[in-house]
Amino acid sequence: MPETLAKNGVVETKAADAAKTAVPAVSAVSANGASANGTVPTGLPPDGVKPAETKPAEAKPKAKKWFLDSLKEQWEAHVAKNKTQAEASKAGEAAGKTIQAAVADDKISAAERQEVLQAEKVFNEGLASIRDLIAPSAMDIEYDKIKLSGMYVKSMHVFTYPRYLDTNWMSPIVNFDATMDIAQFIYPIDSAAIMKVLRRKVAQMQSSIRMDTEKGNVRDPAIETALQDAEQLRTELQRGQEKFFQFAMYITIYAKSRKSLQKQSKHIESLLGGKLILTRGTELQCEQAFNSTLPLCLDELGVVRNMNTSPLSSTFPFTTASLTSNDGILYGLNRHNDSLIIFDRFSLENANSVVFAKSGAGKSYAVKLEVLRSLMFGTDVIIIDPENEYENLTQTVGGTYLKVSLTSDRRINPFDLPKPIKDEEVQPGDLLRSNIINLQGLLKIMLGQMTPLEDSLLDKALNDVYRIKGITMDLVDPSDKTPPTMEDLESILSSMEGAQSLAQRLQKFTTGTYGGIFNKPTNVNLESGLMVFCIRDLEDALRPIAMYVILNYIWTRIRTELKRRILIVDEAWSIMQHEDSAKFLFGLVKRARKYYLGVTTITQDVEDFVNNGYGKPIITNSSMQLLLKQAPSAMEVLTKIFNLTEGEKYMLLNSGVGQGLFFAGLKHVAIQVIASFAEDKLVTTNPEEVLKAKGQ
Numbered sequence: 273m274p275e276t277l278a279k280n281g282v283v284e285t286k287a288a289d290a291a292k293t294a295v296p297a298v299s300a301v302s303a304n305g306a307s308a309n310g311t312v313p314t315g316l317p318p319d320g321v322k323p324a325e326t327k328p329a330e331a332k333p334k335a336k337k338w339f340l341d342s343l344k345e346q347w348e349a350h351v352a353k354n355k356t357q358a359e360a361s362k363a364g365e366a367a368g369k370t371i372q373a374a375v376a377d378d379k380i381s382a383a384e385r386q387e388v389l390q391a392e393k394v395f396n397e398g399l400a401s402i403r404d405l406i407a408p409s410a411m412d413i414e415y416d417k418i419k420l421s422g423m424y425v426k427s428m429h430v431f432t433y434p435r436y437l438d439t440n441w442m443s444p445i446v447n448f449d450a451t452m453d454i455a456q457f458i459y460p461i462d463s464a465a466i467m468k469v470l471r472r473k474v475a476q477m478q479s480s481i482r483m484d485t486e487k488g489n490v491r492d493p494a495i496e497t498a499l500q501d502a503e504q505l506r507t508e509l510q511r512g513q514e515k516f517f518q519f520a521m522y523i524t525i526y527a528k529s530r531k532s533l534q535k536q537s538k539h540i541e542s543l544l545g546g547k548l549i550l551t552r553g554t555e556l557q558c559e560q561a562f563n564s565t566l567p568l569c570l571d572e573l574g575v576v577r578n579m580n581t582s583p584l585s586s587t588f589p590f591t592t593a594s595l596t597s598n599d600g601i602l603y604g605l606n607r608h609n610d611s612l613i614i615f616d617r618f619s620l621e622n623a624n625s626v627v628f629a630k631s632g633a634g635k636s637y638a639v640k641l642e643v644l645r646s647l648m649f650g651t652d653v654i655i656i657d658p659e660n661e662y663e664n665l666t667q668t669v670g671g672t673y674l675k676v677s678l679t680s681d682r683r684i685n686p687f688d689l690p691k692p693i694k695d696e697e698v699q700p701g702d703l704l705r706s707n708i709i710n711l712q713g714l715l716k717i718m719l720g721q722m723t724p725l726e727d728s729l730l731d732k733a734l735n736d737v738y739r740i741k742g743i744t745m746d747l748v749d750p751s752d753k754t755p756p757t758m759e760d761l762e763s764i765l766s767s768m769e770g771a772q773s774l775a776q777r778l779q780k781f782t783t784g785t786y787g788g789i790f791n792k793p794t795n796v797n798l799e800s801g802l803m804v805f806c807i808r809d810l811e812d813a814l815r816p817i818a819m820y821v822i823l824n825y826i827w828t829r830i831r832t833e834l835k836r837r838i839l840i841v842d843e844a845w846s847i848m849q850h851e852d853s854a855k856f857l858f859g860l861v862k863r864a865r866k867y868y869l870g871v872t873t874i875t876q877d878v879e880d881f882v883n884n885g886y887g888k889p890i891i892t893n894s895s896m897q898l899l900l901k902q903a904p905s906a907m908e909v910l911t912k913i914f915n916l917t918e919g920e921k922y923m924l925l926n927s928g929v930g931q932g933l934f935f936a937g938l939k940h941v942a943i944q945v946i947a948s949f950a951e952d953k954l955v956t957t958n959p960e961e962v963l964k965a966k967g968q
């Protein structure tokens with residue numbers, strides 16, 4: 273039996289160790305004169321022999337001399353007895369070694385060591401340990417069970433497995449509601465040895481098949497199957513694809529009464545039996561079986577079955593949701609089982625995601641990694657960046673970084689007209705009409721309250737300003753014409769009767785303080801794969817206007833061409849503060865799916881976000897959610913919204929940077945966000961590292 277081989281292996285080494293330690297012990301005992309009584313040398317000093325240090329110092333040379341003499345006599349007798357030269361020389365070597373060992377060994381220290389060890393043992397026996405506390409006072413070992421401190425204990429072992437085992441077959445047993453211990457022993461077997469056995473078996477089976485054929489018997493499918501299995505195993509072992517093991521599994525059940533013990537063991541037996549895994553009680557070996565299921569790594573039963581790697585792997589009792597798919601990008605490592613979380617957010621019912629964590633927990637880091645990896649697969653990304661964090665990343669990937677502020681020299685003209693939507697029939701004037709409506713909305717924010725007269729004057733002025741540039745309602749595709757600017761509108765308004773007030777108010781944005789930002793032709797490349805709008809330096813008074821322009825631009829762009837896109841709104845709480853932009857974001861999240869868009873909303877303040885009327889629906893409409901380290905104060909709200917379990921709550925509170933929970937639809941996994949060295953350089957916001965990178 274291979275496991276006995278293994279056991280023998282252990283015994284052998286132990287014996288070898290004992291032999292090694294016994295050598296000096298023999299000499300020590302002999303030096304004390306004990307061997308004169310003919311005592312068998314054992315490593316311990318024989319009873320009545322006083323330790324060496326109590327001997328007078330002068331006795332030592334005498335003893336040594338006597339010992340040497342006696343050895344010499346033995347040696348001579350031996351030589352006389354064995355006449356052949358070869359044997360004599362071997363024995364001479366051995367005796368020589370013993371003498372050297374005896375001389376070289378420090379006998380006193382050995383004896384001292386023994387004494388100290390003995391004393392320590394006696395002392396330790398007197399200490400109360402945890403074992404004294406938990407040990408039962410007695411065990412009543414019966415024929416088929418054990419009575420242990422008022423509990424009834426019964427064990428069973430698995431004696432046969434089916435030809436095929438499915439993954440996670442252990443899970444119903446592990447999750448079975450009963451007190452029990454399960455022990456699994458796995459003995460690795462040397463492949464070379466098993467190959468020899470298999471070879472012999474294959475030869476036997478082949479010859480019996482041949483004999484059957486020669487005799488004209490009907491073929492035996494059982495032998496043929498066994499032969500195929502053996503041959504396949506031989507091939508896989510040879511190629512190193514599989515390894516060979518022996519596997520033992522024991523279950524010990526604990527119950528308060530005989531009846532419930534009987535019931536539970538029957539239940540487990542039938543659970544396993546349903547999977548063709550057959551078990552048997554350990555009658556007359558109850559104690560051994562009980563010992564084998566204690567956490568002592570002690571297999572006293574030794575009921576093993578052969579298994580190669582693949583079926584053995586199915587005995588792993590815990591399985592976790594794995595989020596590894598063939599498509600998509602790497603989000604991180606699954607902390608349950610170290611598998612990779614590779615996932616395509618567009619495979620969910622909607623591609624929106626929310627990221628919640630406290631400041632510095634790694635929200636932006638995780639999202640930036642997603643951006644980098646998504647860009648590689650041809651997904652366009654648009655980012656609203658309130659912290660000027662994404663500039664480095666944008667430059668590296670050749671994206672467009674648009675700083676929206678008064679001092680910036682990059683502009684978007686709100687009068688720009690989009691291209692007609694591809695593959696969709698557009699009526700003449702549609703694009704112009706919808707853009708005029710958008711501009712009316714924008715101008716309302718810019719100019720404040722308007723009277724109904726002013727409203728209609730503005731509408732006329734907008735139509736006129738486009739007409740001057742040759743853009744009229746009968747054009748289908750006006751995108752190749754140069755659009756007007758805010759200044760053109762102002763001059764039209766000032767020439768219109770009753771629109772003076774409007775023109776004056778608009779002056780602020782053309783020649784006034786806020787001039788420049790909205791009244792110049794667009795001078796940025798709006799076609800690149802990554803577009804970032806930085807709104808950090810935006811003056812507070814201009815923020816709602818700029819957001820209107822930006823969000824409108826994004827919306828138009830998304831509708832114009834159907835393409836895989838991700839829109840990222842970092843620090844979303846700052847946008848949610850303004851009713852207009854909050855409403856717009858909410859609308860976008862709801863409609864995004866139809867336009868092949870995934871909206872990522874990142875925020876620190878869960879409570880603020882949820883309390884805002886638009887926050888909750890944004891979360892509900894996001895199939896992917898990433899929760900990283902949380903502040904205890906945010907836990908209550910999060911638990912309610914995400915239905916977190918106690919374990920998940922604990923995990924979020926105790927996560928490190930970049931660790932958390934990843935929800936994709938109904939699947940929850942613990943995630944560790946990881947970046948390569950080069951990625952880390954690009955996406956870090958660590959001020960120290962950012963400074964270092966700038967210095968280079």
Ligand SMILES: Nc1ncnc2c1ncn2[C@@H]1O[C@H](COP(=O)(O)OP(=O)(O)OP(=O)(O)O)[C@@H](O)[C@H]1O
Nearest residue numbers: 631632633634635636637929930945946956957958
């Ligand atoms: N997975 C990670 N591995 C290594 N370092 C990380 C990881 N995630 C984040 N960091 C580091 O932690 C720091 C904070 O990360 P990040 O900027 O992403 O935080 P944040 O959650 O966006 O914070 P804030 O809400 O203040 O913007 C950065 O210096 C970043 O380099």
Ligand SMILES: [Mg+2]
Nearest residue numbers: 635636637842
């Ligand atoms: Mg951040």
